[in-house]
Amino acid sequence: MSNYRDAISDDDFAARLTARLDAQAAALDDDTLQRLAANRMRVVAAAPVKRRPGAQWLFAPAGACAMAMVAAVVLMQTPVTLTADHPREFSEIDLLSSSEQFEMLEDLDFYAWLDSNAQNF
Numbered sequence: 001m002s003n004y005r006d007a008i009s010d011d012d013f014a015a016r017l018t019a020r021l022d023a024q025a026a027a028l029d030d031d032t033l034q035r036l037a038a039n040r041m042r043v044v045a046a047a048p049v050k051r052r053p054g055a056q057w058l059f060a061p062a063g064a065c066a067m068a069m070v071a072a073v074v075l076m077q078t079p080v081t082l083t084a085d086h087p088r089e090f091s092e093i094d095l096l097s098s099s100e101q102f103e104m105l106e107d108l109d110f111y112a113w114l115d116s117n118a119q120n121f
Contacts, residue, residue: 008016
């Protein structure tokens with residue numbers, strides 16, 4: 001005993017079913033189509049909006065990476081200007097860059113005493 005579905009392929013069955021449903025939908029009167037459309041709108045409006053948990057955090061890592069890249073570009077594009085307004089910074093840089101003045105670092109107590117007694121001279 002074979003049934004009707006075994007006699008045709010799945011593609012043929014789907015094509016016949018689609019054609020029959022399309023023909024029946026085209027034969028509906030305007031009153032029925034309006035009621036169906038109104039019911040569909042009512043159901044869609046009443047349906048709760050489903051949000052995936054954590055969807056608001058989906059783009060947080062990408063935003064953090066973008067902000068880090070912007071900060072890096074800004075920092076790299078900002079020129080570093082050393083001016084004479086900061087003589088202490090220059091004196092420290094000069095002190096560390098010259099090898100001759102390392103001897104002075106060994107006698108820091110003497111230079112501290114000299115600085116504190118500079119008014120007596």
